[in-house]
Amino acid sequence: MSIEEDKQKQRQRAPSQRALESRARILDAAERVFARGGFDAATMRDIAAEAGVPVGLVSHHGGTKEALFAEVVARRADELSTARLQALAEVQAATEPGAGADAAALLRAFIGPYVARAEAGGAQWLAYARLVAMVSSDPRWQGLAQQHFDPTARRFVVELGRVYPQAEPAAVAECYVYAISAMLALLTSRWRIAALSGGQEGGDLEGLIAFCAAGVAARLGGVQR
Amino acid sequence: MSIEEDKQKQRQRAPSQRALESRARILDAAERVFARGGFDAATMRDIAAEAGVPVGLVSHHGGTKEALFAEVVARRADELSTARLQALAEVQAATEPGAGADAAALLRAFIGPYVARAEAGGAQWLAYARLVAMVSSDPRWQGLAQQHFDPTARRFVVELGRVYPQAEPAAVAECYVYAISAMLALLTSRWRIAALSGGQEGGDLEGLIAFCAAGVAARLGGVQR
DNA sequence: GTCTATAATGAGATAGAC
DNA sequence: GTCTATCTCATTATAGAC
Structure with missing residues (x-):
């Protein structure tokens, strides 16, 4: 040292x-x-x-302002990638060989680490979620997204494809994009959910996973192997 | 004249x-x-x-720049609201009384008009989708969103609540937010779907509705009445 | 490392000629 | 209505004192 x-x-x-x-x-x-x-x-x-x-x-x-922005994005992306890949490894370790993981467990491994940090009083993580949404949707930051988000995303798409081997790769990627956008919506738009339901608080991890897992199952092939 | x-x-x-x-x-x-x-x-x-x-x-x-922005947002929002409410009326007319509409038909009435315009070669509608995503997620434009998006959104949440009367209002609003975010993701992030699946084009209206309808059913109560 | 002062640039808005 | 020229202000970045 x-x-x-x-x-x-x-x-x-x-x-x-x-x-x-x-x-x-x-x-x-x-x-x-x-x-x-x-x-x-x-x-x-x-x-x-x-x-x-x-x-x-x-x-x-x-x-410069751009360098500062890139550093802000990178800082948490690295922590998040590590946590997600570790959660994925745990899911795979808990699955008996040959059986294959299920979609809900995969989604939990990918979405859980983020939502957990945000819900543990992480105002900074909520702010970061808004940043992620911007970086993901603005072609201007495509380089940042490729560098920091794509590797983990690809890994997740591959694993999801193993659960639904008969599904087209594009359909799997489509489901991934839907799930991520819903996750970001949960993190950034709780205020909107409250406004649309008369002030009632709403939205949590389990509800999100239930929504996405069913959506994935319906989109990628009806019957899960 | x-x-x-x-x-x-x-x-x-x-x-x-x-x-x-x-x-x-x-x-x-x-x-x-x-x-x-x-x-x-x-x-x-x-x-x-x-x-x-x-x-x-x-x-x-x-x-001013702000007035110009507001006018750009308002112009298409009005056309879209009209089309959505008309589609909703058609769904309700086609449903036999007492049976109740189903979630997929409601989603189609809400999502269909937008996706149809975007897919009919509407480069401007795609640009507008990016604007909608910004206005919806940035508290700075909350006033614009309330004025132009909220009335139709509330109507949709009410109708979806009729299909699942046992669901909590907040859960219904949650599903609405997920569905809208997925729709915007489809419109603005086809390039990302392609990138994640090796260049293959992906994402269409029917896939999106299949995903969301199953998600809604799973989140709002399992068994549909 | 910390902080101040300033240089250089580019923005939104508008007055006024056509 | 259209277009040019310009006013005024706020920004980023940096040079240099402490």
């Missing part, structure tokens, strides 16, 4: 405690501000004010 | 053919440019260039 640190010193000093805090505060603030109105509505001044630091410090730690 | 025109003259002259064309070109161009990167990424200069008119003319016809 200490040797590693010495290696780093060839390039730069170890960051001070205060510097690390500033950096984290700036990233968190940027996440919230970007989530509010998208990349263009956010200004470096908004982010600085939200973080409680001077404007210049945002550029110093985050680089 | 001529008398009507004279009445108008008290306030303003009847618009010339060219003026009407300019106005329509500007609205169409604004729709595309707003759809590309959202409200803030769009500039009045982009819109003018896309429409092939000088910058000043955009303000002249569209007013």
Whole structure:
């Protein structure tokens, strides 16, 4: 460890405690501000004010506005990918060989880690969900999406295809896109659900999985093997 | 007609053919440019260039940037609401009294008119779908959404609640939000479906309705009355 | 590392000629 | 109605003091 640190010193000093805090505060603030109105509505001044630091410090730690955005996206995407792949491994370990996993378990492995973090009081995770929705739907950020979201998505599509081997690959991908959009809707649009049902709170993980699992089963082949 | 025109003259002259064309070109161009990167990424200069008119003319016809945005949203929302309510009336007319409509027919009445317009070579409708997704998810445009989307949405939630009378209102609204988000995903993310399935084209109205109808049935009560 | 001051750019809106 | 020129303001990024 200490040797590693010495290696780093060839390039730069170890960051001070205060510097690390500033950096984290700036990233968190940027996440919230970007989530509010998208990349263009956010200004470096908004982010600085939200973080409680001077404007210049945002550029110093985050680089350009685009680099800051990319870093915000990457930070949580990595944690999420790891959690999802681990949940997937657990599902596969719990399935007896030859039987094959079922769609609900796969969906839970993919959707569960995110919803769990958001529901554990994760205001930052909710803000991040709005960011994910933007990055996923705006061709402008296609590069970011490919780098951070696609690998896990492909893996999930492959596993879902194993459950429904007779289904067309495009239909499997279609179901994946529907499920993800519903997940993001749950995370970002609880207020709308409440507004449409007279103020009643609504929407949870189990309801979402029930909806998606049935949808997948109906779309990909009626009878599940 | 001529008398009507004279009445108008008290306030303003009847618009010339060219003026009407300019106005329509500007609205169409604004729709595309707003759809590309959202409200803030769009500039009045982009819109003018896309429409092939000088910058000043955009303000002249569209007013402020916000007014222009609101007008773009309103224009198609009204057409869509009418088509959806008409389709709903047809569904109810075709259902024998006492039997009750089924969820798939309701979904088709709500989703069909939009997808049909988009699939009939409607590049502008696809651009508009991206706008709808933005307006629906950004609290900044809550007023626009309430004015133009909520009335039809509420109507649909009510009808869906009739099909599943034992379901909680919040669960019905939840299903509505999932279905709409999946519809928007189909319209805006065909490229992603293709990318995830190795270039194969995928996603159509019937698949979407199959997915959503099964999801609704599973979420709202298993057995349909 | 932290913070201030400023340079350079590009935005929305509008006044006024045609 | 159409188009040009311009006003005013807010933005990003950075140079340089501490």
